[in-house]
Amino acid sequence: MRVVFAGTPAAAVPSLRALLASRHEVVGALTRPDAPVAAAARCPLLRWPTWRPSTGCRLLKPASPKDPEFQAELRALNPDCCPVVAYGALLPQSALDIPPHGWVNLHFSVLPAWRGAAPVQRALIAGDEVTGATTFRIVKELDAGPTYGLCTETIRPDDTAGTLLDRLAEHGAGLLVATLDGIEDGSLEARPQPADGVSFAPKLSVEEAQVRWSEPAFAVDRLIRGCTPAPGAWTVVDGARLKLGPVSLRPADAPLAPGELATSRTAVLVGTGTHPVELGDVQPQGKPRMPAADWARGVRSVPQRWARDVTGGAAGEGARRPRPGPAGGVRRTARRGQPRRLPQPRPARLLTEREVTGRDAAFATELASGTTRMQGGYDAVLDVCVSGGVQAVQPAVLTALRLGCHQLLSMRVSPHAAVTTTVELVRSAVGERPVRLVNAVLRRVGEQSFADWVSQVAPDRAADPVGHLAVRHSHPRWVVQAFLDTLQTVEETEAALAADNVAPAVSLVVRPGLCTVEELLAYGGRRGRWSPYAVQLDGGDPGAIPQVRSARAGVQDEGSQLTALVLARAEVAGRDRRWLDMCAGPGGKAALLTGLAAERGAVVVAADRQLHRARLVRQALRAYSPTPPVVAADGTQPAWAPETFDRVLVDAPCSGLGALRRRPESRWRHRPDDLDGLVPLQTALLASALSAVRPGGVVAYATCSPHRAETRGVVDAVLAQRTDVREEDARALLPDVPDLGPGPSVQLWPHRHGTDAMFVSLLRRVAGSASGD
Secondary structure (H helix, E strand, C coil), X not given: CEEEEEECCHHHHHHHHHXXXXXXXXXXXXXXXXXXXXXXXXXXXXXXXXXHHHHCCEEECCCCCCCHHHHHHHHHHCCCEEEEECCCCCCCHHHHCCCCCCEEXXXXXXCCCCECCCHHHHHHHHCCCEEEEEEEEXXXXXXXXXXXXXXXXXXXXXXXXXXXHHHHHHHHHXXXXXXXXXXXXXXXXXXXXXXXXXXXXXXXXXXXXXXXXXXXHHHHHHHHXXXXXXXXXXXXXXXXXXXXXXCEECCCCCCCCCCEEEECCCCEEECCCCCCEECCEEEECCCCCEEHHHHHHHCCCCCCECCECCCCCECCCCCCCCCCCHHHHHHHHHHHHCCCCCCCCCHHHHHHHCCCCHHHHHHHHHHHHHHHHCHHHHHHHXXXXXXXXXXXXXXXXXXXXXXXXXXXXXXXXXXXXXXHHHHHHHHHHCCCCXXXXXXXXXXXXXXXXXXXXXXXXXXXCCCCHHHHHHHHCCCCHHHHHHHHHHHCCHHHHHHHHXXXXXXXXXXXXXXXXXXXXXXXXXXXXXXXXCCCCEEEECCCCHHHCHHHHCCCEEECCHHHHHHHHHHHHCCCCCCCCEEEECCCCCCHXXXXXXXXXXXXXXXEEEEECCHHHHHHHHHHCCCCCCCCCEEECCCCCCCCCCCCEEEEEEECCCCCHHHCCCCCCHHHHCCHHHHHHHHHHHXXXXXXXXXXXXXXXXXXXXXXXXXXXXXXXXXXXXXXXXXXXXXXXXXXXXXCCCCCCXXXXXXXXXXXXXXXXXXXXXXXXXXXXXXXX
């Protein structure tokens, strides 16, 4: 193809080199106009003297891509496609329409995460563990066009924005050329970006690069690395800025207050909100970079404390801000309804980063998860205790009030301690103004037990049982109604809701061929109730068990194990060599199925639409040798031929209402209208799975939800459209498990089986027409 390349910074150079060496003809290069400083210092394309004379390629530097003269010149070059790498200017639609194959951008993130000008910096500052590069067709909306391909890159502990961008630029160059090859051959089609996982990466300002020493050490480290080399992290010393290079974490040193310095002949340590960090290179104003120890020896007097902390007070003023605790955890949970970046920090990781251990960790975990779990009930209580109701309370104060309610109504914390600590949390995190309100409200809340409050604030049980149970057991009304529709009786619905509010024991699974149940029993566990591969732990950290660390065993609810067993135990006549886990992330079922399949000489292909989830699957399978195939593929637009597999598992994306005891925030994150998007997706996945399995093969359709629209509704809708499928009695494959429902599908429940509320239907492909027409 004839291409006009657009790019400005150094990150664009590897892609231009790769294009010049490819089969494509580079007829022009578009870059930003000269800056007031030397143009060569700003634009590496201009100081690369070898590329223009040898190619005859024209260099275009319009003041704006909206310039009619530029667009006329671009049309004259007659490009088939315009590849772009960090050009630095918005392209008008009139320019986008010129090349027949559009403008193809190489963006340095795994879209839709980190759309915008600073994806690498933002990924580092956020603590992402994996990033990458994506090629997509440019549209009017920022970085929202359909994608062609991607590559991934692990973020290393010592990466800066500069080193990471260099690697992405080199690896992305090959991706860009491969994308153009595929477009020219017709073998590559752009696919729309997923609607979930969107996050934005605006350009970093100099103000954002100021280090706030009250932040935890890990956050200080991430900020500095994310701002290196530009815009450069900084702090203030004696009224002047001091630029900072990457630091080293020093958790073993004696504690220092945020911003407090400790110097020696070879090192300079600075206190943070957790533990000290050791400075690397620093750069005083008007001077070159130098080791921090050399700088400290060269100044007349090193200040005892530095600059400004996160509260905005001058260094040394006021008390040290408390390190982030449970309130931060609840606020993080409350934001989960918004688009999320990838991956999210796990609770255990947050506790480790904040150095919370032992009884403190257990208390913080219960306070955060318990408050989230009982949020609905507490809000009903607060609604009558706050003038104007909870809607009148600012979010940070409402979070603190919920934390106080949980301590007063559901934990063995003395009323005085609960009120006092909550008041102090509000004072330090919000300010003095709402303190009196919080104190008065919590004292009123503490006057009664939760049961007494329920009798006062909940609807009458006889007149409105759904409303009563929604307050009593802290579930949204629509969830209570969904449980009642499936269970039919108010009494059993209440039992199911109550079970959701009991934190489950940790359930482990052995990976067949890699580990045995007896090995895990040695760590204080007991055999599972239903799965022959399950071990229950009453306490402790499962990650400390060697078999779990090495992926020879894993953490997996027993209900999920039974789902995999339904598929594996079904009879299949003839060939039984190829199995597919269509929605495999994060990999627990794929790992169990892989072990079961290997015992029969079969192979499991694990697929997931989201790349980061496919990477989690690969991690879960890493103990198997060779590693089974893992692909990033959309099950609704399969990358495999029809009738390829003998067994297929569809553990479809769902509302997650079956795992509310394990993920209490899910009950508040989801809304009834979420099903409007989920049910069509579930239906499409099941239909695709039935096309992927051969006649005589089986498909297990599973959801971690008891909602009829996601379970029987999906199965019945697909069965009504096909004459080549019959549903079989999945209950017969779990003969030792009682109370599985009216059938032929399986419905597990926490209050009946002690598992998540998993639904499983077993469908067999038979001879006949795929359509009912």
